[in-house]
Each structure stands twice: as structure tokens, then as C-alpha cells.
Amino acid sequence: QQPINVKIGIITDMSSLYADIAGPGSVAAARLAIADFKKLHPNVNVEILVGDHLNKPDVGTQLANQFIDVDKVDMLIDTPNSGVALAISQVAANKNVIYIVSGAAASDLTGPKCNANTIHWTYDTWMLANGTGSALVKTGGTSWFFLTSDYAFGHALERDTMAVVKASGGNVIGAVRHPLNTNDFSSFLLQAQASKAKVIGLANAGGDTINSIKQAAEFGIVAGGQSLAGLLVFASDVNALGLKTAQGLVLTESWYWDMNDANREWKKRWDAERKDPSKLPTMIHAGVYSAILHYLKAVVAEGGAKDGKTMVAKMKSMPTDDILFGKGTIDPNGRKRHPAYLLEVKKPDESKYPGDIYKVRATIPADQAFRPAKDSGCPLVN
Amino acid sequence: MSGKYVLETENLTKEFAGFVAVSDVNLKVERGTIHALIGPNGAGKTTCFNLLTKFLTPTRGTIKYNGQDITRLYPADIAQLGVVRSFQISAVFPHLSVLENVRIALQKKRGGSFDFWRPASVLNVYNERARSLISDVGLSAFENTLAVELPYGRKRALEIATTLALDPEMLLLDEPTAGMGHEDIDRIAALIKAVSANRTILMVEHNLSVVSNLSNKITVLTRGRVLAEGDYKTVSENPQVREAYMGTGHA
Amino acid sequence: MLDRVSGALLEISDLQAWYGESHILHGATLHVNEGEVVTLLGRNGAGKTTTLKSIMGIVGKRTGSVKFEGRELIRLSSDAIARAGIAFCPEERGIFASLDVEENLMLPPQVRTGGLSREQIFDLFPNLRERLKSQGTKLSGGEQQMLAIGRILRTGARLLLLDEPTEGLAPVIIQQIGNTIRKLKEQGFTILLVEQNFRFASTVADRYYIMEHGKVIDEFANSELNQNLEKLHEYLGV
Amino acid sequence: MEPAAIEQKDESAPAIRAGGVPVAFAIMLALIAAAPFVTYPLFVMQVLCFALFACAFNLLIGYVGLLSFGHALYFGWASYVCAHTAKVWGLPPELAILTGAAFACGCGIVAGSLAIRRQGIYFAMITLALAQMMYFFALQAKFTGGEDGIQGVPRGKMFGVLDLGNELVMYYVTAAIFLTGFLLIYRIIHSPFGEVLKAIRENEARAISLGYKTDRYKLMAFVLSATLAGVAGATKAIVLQQASLTDVNWPMSGEVVLIALLGGLGTLFGPVLGALIILAMQYKLSSFGEWVLVAQGAIFVLCVLLFRRGIVGEIANFFRIRL
Amino acid sequence: MFEFCLPAILGGKCIPSAALFGQLLIGLINGSFYALLSLGLAVIFGMLNIINFAHGAQYMLGAFTAYLLLQLTGLGYWPALVIAPIVVGITGIIVERTMLQWLYKLDHLYGLLLTFGIALILEGVVRNKYGSAGLPYTLPDSLRGGQNLGFMFLPNYRAWVIGASLVVCFGTWFIIERTRLGAYLRAATENPTLVRAFGINVPRMITLTYGFGVALAAFAGVMAAPIYNVSPQMGSELIIVVFAVVVIGGMGSILGAIFTGFGLGVIEGLTKVFFPEASNTVIFVIMAIVLLVRPAGLFGRRA
Ligand SMILES: Nc1ncnc2c1ncn2[C@@H]1O[C@H](COP(=O)(O)OP(=O)(O)OP(=O)(O)O)[C@@H](O)[C@H]1O
Ligand SMILES: Nc1ncnc2c1ncn2[C@@H]1O[C@H](COP(=O)(O)OP(=O)(O)OP(=O)(O)O)[C@@H](O)[C@H]1O
Numbered sequence A: 001q002q003p004i005n006v007k008i009g010i011i012t013d014m015s016s017l018y019a020d021i022a023g024p025g026s027v028a029a030a031r032l033a034i035a036d037f038k039k040l041h042p043n044v045n046v047e048i049l050v051g052d053h054l055n056k057p058d059v060g061t062q063l064a065n066q067f068i069d070v071d072k073v074d075m076l077i078d079t080p081n082s083g084v085a086l087a088i089s090q091v092a093a094n095k096n097v098i099y100i101v102s103g104a105a106a107s108d109l110t111g112p113k114c115n116a117n118t119i120h121w122t123y124d125t126w127m128l129a130n131g132t133g134s135a136l137v138k139t140g141g142t143s144w145f146f147l148t149s150d151y152a153f154g155h156a157l158e159r160d161t162m163a164v165v166k167a168s169g170g171n172v173i174g175a176v177r178h179p180l181n182t183n184d185f186s187s188f189l190l191q192a193q194a195s196k197a198k199v200i201g202l203a204n205a206g207g208d209t210i211n212s213i214k215q216a217a218e219f220g221i222v223a224g225g226q227s228l229a230g231l232l233v234f235a236s237d238v239n240a241l242g243l244k245t246a247q248g249l250v251l252t253e254s255w256y257w258d259m260n261d262a263n264r265e266w267k268k269r270w271d272a273e274r275k276d277p278s279k280l281p282t283m284i285h286a287g288v289y290s291a292i293l294h295y296l297k298a299v300v301a302e303g304g305a306k307d308g309k310t311m312v313a314k315m316k317s318m319p320t321d322d323i324l325f326g327k328g329t330i331d332p333n334g335r336k337r338h339p340a341y342l343l344e345v346k347k348p349d350e351s352k353y354p355g356d357i358y359k360v361r362a363t364i365p366a367d368q369a370f371r372p373a374k375d376s377g378c379p380l381v382n
Numbered sequence B: 001m002s003g004k005y006v007l008e009t010e011n012l013t014k015e016f017a018g019f020v021a022v023s024d025v026n027l028k029v030e031r032g033t034i035h036a037l038i039g040p041n042g043a044g045k046t047t048c049f050n051l052l053t054k055f056l057t058p059t060r061g062t063i064k065y066n067g068q069d070i071t072r073l074y075p076a077d078i079a080q081l082g083v084v085r086s087f088q089i090s091a092v093f094p095h096l097s098v099l100e101n102v103r104i105a106l107q108k109k110r111g112g113s114f115d116f117w118r119p120a121s122v123l124n125v126y127n128e129r130a131r132s133l134i135s136d137v138g139l140s141a142f143e144n145t146l147a148v149e150l151p152y153g154r155k156r157a158l159e160i161a162t163t164l165a166l167d168p169e170m171l172l173l174d175e176p177t178a179g180m181g182h183e184d185i186d187r188i189a190a191l192i193k194a195v196s197a198n199r200t201i202l203m204v205e206h207n208l209s210v211v212s213n214l215s216n217k218i219t220v221l222t223r224g225r226v227l228a229e230g231d232y233k234t235v236s237e238n239p240q241v242r243e244a245y246m247g248t249g250h251a
Numbered sequence C: 001m002l003d004r005v006s007g008a009l010l011e012i013s014d015l016q017a018w019y020g021e022s023h024i025l026h027g028a029t030l031h032v033n034e035g036e037v038v039t040l041l042g043r044n045g046a047g048k049t050t051t052l053k054s055i056m057g058i059v060g061k062r063t064g065s066v067k068f069e070g071r072e073l074i075r076l077s078s079d080a081i082a083r084a085g086i087a088f089c090p091e092e093r094g095i096f097a098s099l100d101v102e103e104n105l106m107l108p109p110q111v112r113t114g115g116l117s118r119e120q121i122f123d124l125f126p127n128l129r130e131r132l133k134s135q136g137t138k139l140s141g142g143e144q145q146m147l148a149i150g151r152i153l154r155t156g157a158r159l160l161l162l163d164e165p166t167e168g169l170a171p172v173i174i175q176q177i178g179n180t181i182r183k184l185k186e187q188g189f190t191i192l193l194v195e196q197n198f199r200f201a202s203t204v205a206d207r208y209y210i211m212e213h214g215k216v217i218d219e220f221a222n223s224e225l226n227q228n229l230e231k232l233h234e235y236l237g238v
Numbered sequence D: 001m002e003p004a005a006i007e008q009k010d011e012s013a014p015a016i017r018a019g020g021v022p023v024a025f026a027i028m029l030a031l032i033a034a035a036p037f038v039t040y041p042l043f044v045m046q047v048l049c050f051a052l053f054a055c056a057f058n059l060l061i062g063y064v065g066l067l068s069f070g071h072a073l074y075f076g077w078a079s080y081v082c083a084h085t086a087k088v089w090g091l092p093p094e095l096a097i098l099t100g101a102a103f104a105c106g107c108g109i110v111a112g113s114l115a116i117r118r119q120g121i122y123f124a125m126i127t128l129a130l131a132q133m134m135y136f137f138a139l140q141a142k143f144t145g146g147e148d149g150i151q152g153v154p155r156g157k158m159f160g161v162l163d164l165g166n167e168l169v170m171y172y173v174t175a176a177i178f179l180t181g182f183l184l185i186y187r188i189i190h191s192p193f194g195e196v197l198k199a200i201r202e203n204e205a206r207a208i209s210l211g212y213k214t215d216r217y218k219l220m221a222f223v224l225s226a227t228l229a230g231v232a233g234a235t236k237a238i239v240l241q242q243a244s245l246t247d248v249n250w251p252m253s254g255e256v257v258l259i260a261l262l263g264g265l266g267t268l269f270g271p272v273l274g275a276l277i278i279l280a281m282q283y284k285l286s287s288f289g290e291w292v293l294v295a296q297g298a299i300f301v302l303c304v305l306l307f308r309r310g311i312v313g314e315i316a317n318f319f320r321i322r323l
Numbered sequence E: 001m002f003e004f005c006l007p008a009i010l011g012g013k014c015i016p017s018a019a020l021f022g023q024l025l026i027g028l029i030n031g032s033f034y035a036l037l038s039l040g041l042a043v044i045f046g047m048l049n050i051i052n053f054a055h056g057a058q059y060m061l062g063a064f065t066a067y068l069l070l071q072l073t074g075l076g077y078w079p080a081l082v083i084a085p086i087v088v089g090i091t092g093i094i095v096e097r098t099m100l101q102w103l104y105k106l107d108h109l110y111g112l113l114l115t116f117g118i119a120l121i122l123e124g125v126v127r128n129k130y131g132s133a134g135l136p137y138t139l140p141d142s143l144r145g146g147q148n149l150g151f152m153f154l155p156n157y158r159a160w161v162i163g164a165s166l167v168v169c170f171g172t173w174f175i176i177e178r179t180r181l182g183a184y185l186r187a188a189t190e191n192p193t194l195v196r197a198f199g200i201n202v203p204r205m206i207t208l209t210y211g212f213g214v215a216l217a218a219f220a221g222v223m224a225a226p227i228y229n230v231s232p233q234m235g236s237e238l239i240i241v242v243f244a245v246v247v248i249g250g251m252g253s254i255l256g257a258i259f260t261g262f263g264l265g266v267i268e269g270l271t272k273v274f275f276p277e278a279s280n281t282v283i284f285v286i287m288a289i290v291l292l293v294r295p296a297g298l299f300g301r302r303a
């Protein structure tokens, strides 16, 4: 067999805000994918380059350009931080290289800002909003109040979730917009409490989400009968809260390590690769693994790494299948489709071992989990 | 350029949080004279100076310069009108050379000097005038020395050269001889005398021999008020002045 | 008395001092006996202030010997020197703006017993008593000088270093300061005084040292003043 | 009123020799001309943008003695405005850059007139706070795209003829903008206006008493610095075809201080060298990126404790030349 | 039930007056964090003339120390409240002895730059070790629950926060403005050489003052740990707002820092109700206005 050489550039956040949910864990996941693929196709040699975008779009752009022009990578992947991902997506389109986003959430990547070189793999804001929103309304959370981070991302999350809530028959009582990186949420929480809504939707992320949940516990909001819905919560956030504080929180993810034996098995190997027992694999890591496998399959099918548009077209034409996400497809707008899961944070006494944090409350089938391509506003969909 | 008095104040008053430092001072400075302001410590001399140059705003009263009310002007405006002060502590631009120090003042004539697009060499036209001023105060040998390296007395001389570069009509000097040795005092006194031609000088000074040698007229302040006024002889014979200021040692 | 070097309260020999790179004192040697008022005279920049500061240990670097009551001070830090029993009243007075008069007065800690009490200080400087609560720097120049001298009298230090206590003061106040110094001497304080104002110095001093270029170049007692007027004129331009 | 970057001059040192500037400038010019053939042009373009930014910043700290801790405001906002006008309004690149710079100039006038009321660290903190306020506006404003930023800014044709889509053309246009800014700063420093600035830095009260309205001079310097920072930011938007939140946030203000400090405050070439080193470091460190923050912090600490003159400053001092 | 309404020109938004009381109280509590942090800054600035840019990082260290104490030694909130400030204060003392002390003779800007560098290092190291998502720290059991005040539910922890910070703030004020030690400190700010020449060991005093200021930051950090996210960036997000507080209050003024801290907390809290979009800019707007009217700040002593 002809040897096939492939170069993959991982552009991620190694050092700051998203280093836990992507970063070194993504690199570990990529290594696993390559190792697994090599077992079946020993003729494929894959080299990995890692770049830290420092959460700066200009650094990300610069890295992408250098990876493409100087290091001649065939594919770019990962990139938590929507701003950076959108910027790199442009570069990938201009230079005709394939770019697979696992880390960023912006549904615009497969919406108005989609292009024929980008695939959005793991999750997006629409999925998060839809999963949590519709499931909660169905289980009785009919009236909603939103705590929304006051910038584009928060607005989008709020807008999408409101639409879902209304479509599922619930009603929205009100919303309050808080600035990004707010320390004290008590003022907003009092307003949410006064609204008497059954569900308080947290259309924010990271530290803001953690702070609002922590303080909601303090003000006895959950104890008072209202429930919290995290619209973008990662396992690392739950970790930061501790189960005592986070228990009962409902959220959506497309992958959870403790859901089945295959995942658990994979986590063991990931742990060995990651070499940091305090970290848990996230859906982003799983996405990187799964995306690279699928990409390499396409490479072999094409007989070598080709230009971006060709590779993306090839990948779209092949059904996806791997141990972590099961069978799936890729929509014309670049949206990878697989099931999503509505999860609930366990009570401290329900948790048996470290990392045992979620109960699966519902599975959202792949066809419902993501935005229908025709509604995406992506010019690639006619 | 008319009128007997260059500078006049009317009921000039300055209060600091209830404490009256200068109170109803009516000062008239005659054109072409050296006028000295003396008085015990805390009498309000420096405060008075600061009021005249607008480094402080009067609580009450007016200041007239050449008949024009200048009470509401800003410090830089006063300088523009030709009233320039020296400081009690020496005020030079320490890391500029002697020549540059003087040139900064000469450059003022160009107007705004906001022309950041022009080369600094346009300032060379001032070099000649600057050198002549520098030699007037006896600093020719130090033209390219940084001001910070000058000994104290020469710094004062440089300061006076800089001040003269503005060609001020009126000079305000705050304790020009403070902290100087005898020789320097004599040199500065001579310098003041020399520059007083065609100018009016108002100075604060504790050194009575300087005051008696130089000044045409003396105003004595105590507790913010004018205690006495007149030439040295009149003032020094005033028993109130002797009690409040001179003590028994001076005749 | 002039020759009594050993056993003096303060003995300085070959004192050298630097500010950064500049070498200012080039081996000053002098002594002060118990109960004396000694005055350092000299032109601007002769190194008088620097001598006092070197005694207190507040110059960049110094070498030589400074013995106080027989104890070597040259290696000590300035706080230790102060605690050894020397008090310093600086040229620029050093009244603290953020402290009121009373706080200024009470600031220096007592280093020995036997300092003046508050009441004694007020008796010496009646002006201070009236203005206890005003901000220190709002006093007039003369009052500030009184405050600066007053506050070191509380500490119990027996040797006072006064740097130009008359600078910038009205003649009438200068007389007052002169009276004070004489009173302090009566009370047993020893004083090392730096002065430009020779006229004033002559009213209080027992002995003079003349400094030039960082060295002591001459010395005479007040009683020999008249014989030395010529020299003085030459040294100081008086 | 001790000037920020001026060291106590030791008396024994020999006098400063002339001639350093032309030589250094020639070297810089040669390097800039040759760079695209030996290294990655996009990287050099970014360095040039940051170098101009740092030079503009240095104009304030190095020559007026004012430390602005909020220069990201002008850099970042100009970049937004330029990106927006080029992308949405369809302005040609030269006009887009001008609009961005004009906006920075306007911000400079407003922020400057507030900040110059105080000096030293007060000034630093006020500029920082004002910049942070504008950061929040950028975050919330619709047109900036919040955390996503603006992408896909067209490079377009400069003056209708120079196709900036061509990497090399873009490179030389960027280099020309940088050099123009650099020379302008040189001229500002050595102009009658610059002489007054020096005087103000040395002794402001005295300058006032000579009749100079020092606040106006300081404001003017501030606005010039802000405008040039704006030119740098706007050019960067065209070069990288994007504008983003990081450029207006306060770590960017810190970074420009770092660049100037490392290179040498108050030196002409220091900020340029500083920009090159810091940016190179960001990419070199990017593969083991966890230490970027620590490394930057350590450089700050080392510079302040050991190399207060910065690299160029130390070189200049060693050879007794001005750079 | 009464309603409190804004004038129409400001949007005319209404809230029940009971809710308004709640919001005022909440603002006061939030203000107590500002007060504690700006107090430490003011002490350090007032005494050392250094803008301690590392203050936010030291606040974060306080919270992390509390976390570590719990993880490694099982010591809970109350011991942490004492131990963490001491530990972090000691690190502050080390920083002062090894670095800051060399800068006093230089322009103040160098102090700002050095502490900025230290802040980056501290944040970077903690981030490398513990990641950036944050670490759990829960309320101490003794302070769980809350009081129903009628107009609002006041968590016990908040009541404790406000009480404790009032005590610490005014205790500090008393020491500095009303005691002999305070007089030494104030005098040493103006003229350390002279104060030293009076026999006071000024360098040691300055070192301890810096340690104390840093300890105040760490104390605020421990106070924050149970209710705010304990993450490496928790301090850098807060510190700029605290800078604005200090500028508004008048730099170096202890009372200014305290009153402005509490006052701005209230104003910010109210803004969160009536104009939530502006709640992060309101402090900067106030700062701009104050600077226009009083360049030295509300309580600034010297211009
Ligand atoms: N900013 C101020 N606030 C309050 N009082 C002040 C202020 N400035 C000066 N004073 C007071 O005003 C009075 C006059 O002070 P001023 O400095 O004018 O005295 P002076 O005549 O120049 O004395 P000297 O001869 O000592 O220089 C003093 O009692 C002083 O305490
Ligand atoms: N901090 C300093 N740094 C460098 N040089 C200094 C410093 N202080 C004083 N000098 C220099 O040291 C020399 C001696 O100064 P000193 O103050 O001891 O003189 P002095 O005899 O007290 O004079 P004066 O009568 O003016 O007070 C002078 O040349 C002076 O310029």
C-alpha cells in the first residue's frame, strides 16, 4: 500500500479559559484517534501540530495561516472560542483547507457564516437551547425566566431557547440581561425569584454560569421550588460548583463518559494519554476523536489528503460511525448530526466515584437534536 | 503703556477653610520700580504671589494689570501678558541644557508651538538671542551643560535668564536669595538690579540687606494685612514693623 | 577645652560620605563635648548638612568613625542611631502634612528618659499650644521651625543636631530661636548647629568649625572670635 | 514630577554620541524590505502593526512621561470601525483606515481631556478605567459581533489600484504605513512642539509659568498617540481581515506596555524590537502555551528589576548613543 | 404595596418598594467586597505609593488557599479566614522584601509595572496547576440558610459578609487615623528617611504594611470563596472596577475607599435593576463625572 502522509493542525486554547474543556485533552483525543486508525491502516502516517490561540482571534488567524502556508497542514481542528473559530473558518475557506470545529458553540458556523470548508462537529448553541428547553417544558417547566449574558452569544442562546419554549407550549415571563463576567448575581437572582417562573434559564457561560448557580443555591432558589436550566454547562463547570451546589441542574450534552461501556473504556485510554487524573473528558474531546477518525477515513477513500472542499464533500457523502457517537451524518451546511442527551446533575450521595456526576434524563434523537439544515440560513443549503 | 501703576489689587483676599491668609490687600506697584514684599513667616507673602500669578484663585477682590482686570485669567494667560514669576525653590528644566532651557522660553514668541510636523531646527533662529541672555547672567561657559548639573546659585541665574527671555514687563521673584551664600547673594542682587531697567519687579525677600539695597518701595504684610508701606527708611523706623518683623537687632 | 578630644560626647574622625557616585565629604574630623553648642560654618555646598546627615546615617554611603558616648555608630542604621540618643532637626524642617500639630509633636518615640514633657515644650514655645489641632504644614514658617525643634526635645536625646534653624525666618523669629537654644543649653542639652547666618550663630555658639570642600579646615572658640574675623571674612565672605 | 523613563545620569559617563539613529534606521529599513523573502510575511505585518502601536504608546510614556494603561481602546476601536466600514459600508481600505484612525482620534480627545487632569499612576488608572468602559460598549454593541468579532473584512484595492489581496502588496503597504507613522513620531519628538513636551515632562509648573498651557500640549500629545495607535489597529484589521474583542480588552493595554518596556521606554527603536520579540514569543510558546502568562509576567518583573532601560535602551547606553 | 418608579425620562421602570429595599441591601453587600479590596489598595498606595496591580491576584490566592486548606488539611472556612490571609500576607512580605523595596526611589510607574507582572505570574501559575474552570468551595454549615426580612430573603452568609467587612474596614481606619502606629505610617509615607531618623524601623514597618494590605485582599478572597467562582481569573476581573473605586474615593484615602466602596456597590446594585445593560459601565461613568468635578476624587486629600 502507498504510504499516505497527513498533517493535522490543532488550534486550541492550551493555557486559559477553555484549556480544560478542550486544550491538552483535545490533543490527547487526537492521538487516540490516530493510534486507533493506524491499527487498521498502518500506511497512514499522521503528524500533529498544536497551536495555542490564547483566545485571541488574531493569534488564531495567524496560526491558521502559518499552519497552512508554512507547515502545509491538511486539516485544522478543535478551537474552543467562537470568535477564533469564526475567524479561522474564514481563513480555511480562503485557502481551501478543511476545518472541523469541535470546541466552539456558535451555531452561525453552520448558519449565515457557513462555508464549504467547515464542519461543525460536536454541539452548538441551537442544540443546547433546544435540548434543554423542549425537554424541560415537557416535564412541567412551563414558565421561564432568563438570565442572559449581555452580548451576542447570550442573546443567541436566549433567542433560540425562547423559541423552543414557546414552540413546546411553555411561556416566557421575563428576562434580565447581565454584563459578561459579573461577579454578583444576587440582584438578578432576586428579580428571577420575584418572577415566580418555574424555570430559570441561564443563557450564559463559564464563570457567569457558575456564579449564578452558586448564588442561586445561597438564596434558596432551588429549595424554593424553581429549577435552574444551564444552557451551556460543561462537566468542568459542575466540577467547579461541586455536586452539593449543582445538584438538580439540568443541561444538554452530546456525549458523557459514563453513559456506556464503550465510553468508559475510551475514558481509561484518554486518562492514560492525558496524564492528569483531575480532568474529565468532555464532549469536545470526544468530538475531536470522532472527527479525526472520520476525516482519516475520507482521506483513505480519496487515496490521500486532498484540498479542503474535496475532503469536506467526501466526508459529507460518507455516513459517520464511531464508538463514541454511534452512527450519524453530516448536513449540507456542515452540521454533524448525532443524538444529544438531557442530563441532570446527581446529588452528592448518588455519586459513587469521581466523575460520576450526571443521570441521563432523556435522549434526543439525532434528527431532532440539531437545527434542520433548511432553517439554518446557510447559503450552501438551497 | 500708561498709568502710574502696573499692578493694582483691590481688597485681595484669600481664605483657606476658614483661615484668612491674605486679607483686603490693596497693593499698588509703580511702573519701573523694584517693589519688595516683606513680613514675618506666614504673613501671606507667598500666598499673595500665588494669587497674583493665578496659581491660587482669590476668594475676593480684583487684580488689575495695566488697568485690565486679570482676576479671572489662567496662569498661562498671565504669563502671556508679560507677568512672569520665579519660584521659591529653583525651577529649571533639569535634563535640558542651559541653551535649551532658555530657548523654551524664547520659543514662546512663536505662538502656539503646536506644529509637531516641523523640524526642531526651526528653533535655531533663537540661538543667538539665547546666547546673549546666557552671557548676561554669566553662564556662557555652561551653555551645553544640563541644568541639573549646575550648582545652586547658577541654577537661579539660569532661571532668571529663562524668565528674561520672555521679555516680561513685570517680574515676580519669590525669595530669590533664599538658601544662598553671601557671594551668590551679591551676584543675584546685582543681577536683579541690572534687569530692573525698563521693568517692574515685585519680590519677596527676607534678607534685609538685599531689600534695603534694591527696593524703591516696601510693603510689609502681617497676618495677611498690609502693616506699613514706604521706602526702607520709613518702614524700618515704623515701631510696629520692628516689633512684628525686624525684632530688636536691626536699626 | 579645645584640646579635650578624648571623652567627648561626639567624636568624628575621617568621615567620608557619598551621594550615589558623588563623593561629598572627604574626611571631616570634629568633636562635640557634653553641654556645648558647636556651630559648623561654611559656604553653600561645603558639606555641612551632609555632615549632620552622615552622623544620622542618612547618606548613601559613609566611612570613617562616628563615636557617640564612646560607641561606634558608623555601621548602624539611622533608626538605631536615633535610638542611641541623637536627634536631628533637618534643614527643610520635615513637618508632616498628614499629621496635625499634636501628632507631629508626639511622633518621635522616646529613646531615653529625661526628655522634656509636653508642658515644658509648650512653655518653651507657647504658640504651639494654641494650634494643636491644625494641620502641621499650615503653621507659619516660624511655628513650623518651633514644632520641628520641639518634637525632638521629647525624645530624651541629649545631642541635638540642628540644620539651619533660621533659614527663611523673619528676624524677630530668629531672635526667639536664639533664646530657645540658650535655654536648651541651660537645661543640659548638647547642640551641634549648622548655620549660614553667622550673625545669629555668634549669639549662641561656644565653638565654631569651618568647613570647605567636605573637610573641616579651621576651628576656634567664641572667645577667640575677634582675632578670627579676618579669616572668617576670607572663608565665608562675611 | 520625575519623568518616567529618565534615569539619573551619572556624572562620569562620557557624552552621548550622535549617529545612532540613522544607522539603526538603515538597518531597520533593510530588514523590513528583505523580511517577506526570508520569513512569513503575515507575521511580519502583524509585528509592524504592533510596532506602530507600541511606538505611539511610547510617544506618551517616553516623551511626555504619561503612562497610559488604556491604549487598547484606540487600537481596538479603530480596528472595529475600520473593519465595519470596509466590510459593511464597503469603503476602500485607505478610507476605512482613515475612518478608524479618526474614530480613535475622537476617543483620544474625550479620554485625554479627562485623563490629563491627573498625572502619574492616577493618569494610568483613569486611562485604564475609561478603556475598560469602552470595552464593555464594544462587547454589547451590535456591530462588533460581541465575542465573535468581525470576520471576513475585505482587503480591497488601495487607492483603487493596489490589490491588497496580493500578500506582497499588502506587505509593502503595511510597511509604508508603519514607516510613515514611525517617521511622523520622530518628527513630533524633534519638533518645536516636542521641545515643549520635553519641558513639560521636566518641570510642568515652570512651563506653565512661562506661559505654556501645558494641558493643551499634553492633550495634543495624547491625541496624536491615540490616533497613531488607531492607525495601527485599523491597519491590522485590514491585514488580518478581522477585528476582535481581545484588541480592546485591558490585557492588550498591558501587552503594549510590555512591548515598549522590553524594548526600551523613551527610545525610538525599542518598541519595534519589543514588538518583534513579544510576538515571536507568542508563537514560539504557542506549542507549550501554558506558560505564556507566566513568561510575560516574568519579563515584566525582570525588566523592572534588572533592565529598566529595556533592550534598546541598554544597547544605546552601552555605546553611549541615542537610539 | 408601594411601587418605586423612575421618572419617565429615565425609562419609568417600576419595582415594588419591598424589592427596592432588597436591592439596596444586596448592593451594600456587594459594596462590602469593593470596600475591602479598595481598602487594601488604599493602604498600600497610601503607605508605599505603589499601585498594587497584584491585588486581584492576591485576592484570588486567598480564595485558593482556602480551597487548598480544605483539600489538603481538611480545615474549613473559619480557620481559613484566619490562616489564608496570614499565608498570603507572608507571600506579600516576601514579594516586598525581594522586589518592591528596590523600587521606592524610582518613579511610581515601575511599582505598577512590577506588580502587574507579578499578577500575571500568579494567575498563570494557578491556572497551570488548577485549570481555569474553577474549584468548588461551599458555604460553611454554620452560615447556611437565611432570614426572612419580609421584603427579602437575606442569606445568613450575606449578613455575615457585611458585618465582617464593616468591622475590618473601620478597624483599619481606626488604626491608621487614630493611633500612634497610624501616625508613624502616615508620616513615613511623606518622609520615610526622617521618620527613620527619629528611631523608627521604617523598612520593617513598610514591609508589614504591604503584608497587611495583601492580607486584606486575601481575606476578601476567603470571604468570596463560598459565593463566587473560585477561579484564577476571579481577581483580574474585579480589580479594574476596584481601581475605579479607589480613583473615585481619592487615592490613598482610607475613608474614601470605604465609603466609595459601599456607595458604589449600592449604585451598581440599583443599576442592575433599572438599567441592567449599564451595570458594568456605571462605575466608570461615575468616575468620569467625579474626575470632571473633583480631580482628586471625593475624599482625596491632596491634588
Ligand atoms: N493651602 C493652604 N491651606 C491652608 N492654609 C494655608 C495654605 N497655604 C498657606 N496657608 C497659610 O497661609 C498663611 C500664609 O502663608 P504664606 O505661605 O503666604 O506665608 P509667607 O508669608 O510666604 O511665609 P514664609 O515667609 O514663611 O514663606 C500661613 O499661615 C499658612 O499656614
Ligand atoms: N541628595 C544629593 N545628591 C547628590 N548630591 C548632593 C545631594 N545633596 C547634596 N549634594 C551635594 O553635596 C554637596 C554638599 O551639600 P550639603 O547640603 O552638605 O551642603 P551645605 O554645606 O549644607 O550647603 P547649604 O548651605 O547650601 O545647605 C553639594 O555640592 C551638593 O550639591
Ligand SMILES: [Mg+2]
Residues within 6 Å of the ligand: B045, B046, B047, B088
Ligand atoms: Mg513664602
Ligand SMILES: [Mg+2]
Residues within 6 Å of the ligand: C048, C049, C050, C091, C163
Ligand atoms: Mg545645608
